[in-house]
Amino acid sequence: MKYDRTFFFFVPIFFFFFFRSSIAVDSLDPNQTLLDNNTTLVSASQTFELGFFSPWNPNSRYIGIWFKKVPERTVVWVANNNNPLTDSSGILTITPDVNIIITSTRNQSSIIWTANITSRTVSNPVLQILDSGNLVLKSSTDNNPDNYVWQSFDYPHDTLIPGMKLGWNLRTNEELYLTSRRSSQDPSTGDYTYRMDRRGLPSIVLRRGSQVQFRSGPWDGVRFGGQAVMRKNTVFNPIVVFNSDNLYYAFENVDASIISRFVMNESGLVQHLTWSQDHWNNIVTIQSDSCDDYASCGNFGVCTFSNSLSCDCLSGFVPRQIQAWAQFDRSAGCIRRTPLN
Known part of the structure; x- marks a missing residue:
C-alpha cells in the first residue's frame, strides 16, 4: 500500500508539469529561443500564431505568422521568405545587442535572417505576437505602439x-x-x-x-x-x-x-x-473584369465590357495597327482618321 500511495502522489505532479510545459506563450525574452520543434508563440486571445512551417517541401522551413483559428493554415507574414532553412534546425532569438535573428543549431554564427534593427536603446526587451497579428520588439514594461523598436506591420x-x-x-x-x-x-x-x-x-x-x-x-x-x-x-x-x-x-x-x-x-x-x-x-x-486591365485598348481606345470585341476607337479615330486589331491585339490603340493640320 505504501508503494501505491507514492505512485499516486507523483502522478498528479507529473501531469501538472506536463500541462504547464504545454501552455502556449506569446513572447520571448533574450534568455529564450524558439526552436523548430512544433513550439509556437500564440497571441493572448489565441487569434494569431507564430512558428516554423513548410508550405509543402519539408526541406524548406520558414518563420511565419498565421491565423490560429483557421484550420486551413493561412500564412499572413513570413520572416525569411527569401532564405529558407533546409532542415528543422532553426532558432529564433533576440541577440544581446537587441536584434531579432534566425540561425541554425548546425551553425549559429551563420544568420539566416535578421530584422536589421539599428535602434537598440531598450530596457527589458521582449519579442511578442499581439492579438492584431503584429510581431513587435519592445520593452516589456511599455505597451505604447509609438515606442516599438521593431514591428512586422512595417514589412x-x-x-x-x-x-x-x-x-x-x-x-x-x-x-x-x-x-x-x-x-x-x-x-x-x-x-x-x-x-x-x-x-x-x-x-x-x-x-x-x-x-x-x-x-x-x-x-x-x-x-x-x-x-x-x-x-x-x-x-x-x-x-x-x-x-x-x-x-x-x-x-x-x-x-x-x-x-x-x-x-x-x-x-x-x-x-x-x-x-x-x-x-x-x-x-x-x-x-x-477585362476592362480593368491597364491600357488594354491603347491610346484613344474605349473598353466596353458588354462588347464581344472589348475595344472600340473613339469617334473620329481608327485602329493604329489594323492587322493586330483584327487579331484581338488592341494594345497599340487608335489614331485620328483625319490628321490635324
Whole structure:
C-alpha cells in the first residue's frame, strides 16, 4: 500500500508539469529561443500564431505568422521568405545587442535572417505576437505602439490584415506596399507589386516588374474612382487617410468575430477574402473584369465590357495597327482618321 500511495502522489505532479510545459506563450525574452520543434508563440486571445512551417517541401522551413483559428493554415507574414532553412534546425532569438535573428543549431554564427534593427536603446526587451497579428520588439514594461523598436506591420508581404497599412509616411518618406509571392507554395518575392501612387490625386497601382497592369481611379475624398466595391460593407470598413503626415489605405473588420484579409496572389489578382465556416470566401476582387486591365485598348481606345470585341476607337479615330486589331491585339490603340493640320 505504501508503494501505491507514492505512485499516486507523483502522478498528479507529473501531469501538472506536463500541462504547464504545454501552455502556449506569446513572447520571448533574450534568455529564450524558439526552436523548430512544433513550439509556437500564440497571441493572448489565441487569434494569431507564430512558428516554423513548410508550405509543402519539408526541406524548406520558414518563420511565419498565421491565423490560429483557421484550420486551413493561412500564412499572413513570413520572416525569411527569401532564405529558407533546409532542415528543422532553426532558432529564433533576440541577440544581446537587441536584434531579432534566425540561425541554425548546425551553425549559429551563420544568420539566416535578421530584422536589421539599428535602434537598440531598450530596457527589458521582449519579442511578442499581439492579438492584431503584429510581431513587435519592445520593452516589456511599455505597451505604447509609438515606442516599438521593431514591428512586422512595417514589412508587409502579400497580405494586409486589420491594422496594417498600404501607403506612405509622408514625414519620413517611408513606403509600405504589397509584393506577391513566387507561387502558392513558394513565399519568396514574386513579380507583382501593389503600391500607392502619391503623384497628384492618389491612386493605387499594380505592376508586374515595371509594367503597369492595373490602376485605380484617383481618390475623390470618398473612394478611389472606379472601385465601388471598396465601400463599407458587412465584413470590413475601408479606411483611407490622406493628410500632411500620412497617405495610406487600411481596413478594419466590422466586429471581432470576423476573420478577413486583403491579399495579392502570385498572379497579381487582388482580393479581399473572409473565412466562412470551412473555406475562404471572396467578397471583393479589385480587377472585376477585362476592362480593368491597364491600357488594354491603347491610346484613344474605349473598353466596353458588354462588347464581344472589348475595344472600340473613339469617334473620329481608327485602329493604329489594323492587322493586330483584327487579331484581338488592341494594345497599340487608335489614331485620328483625319490628321490635324
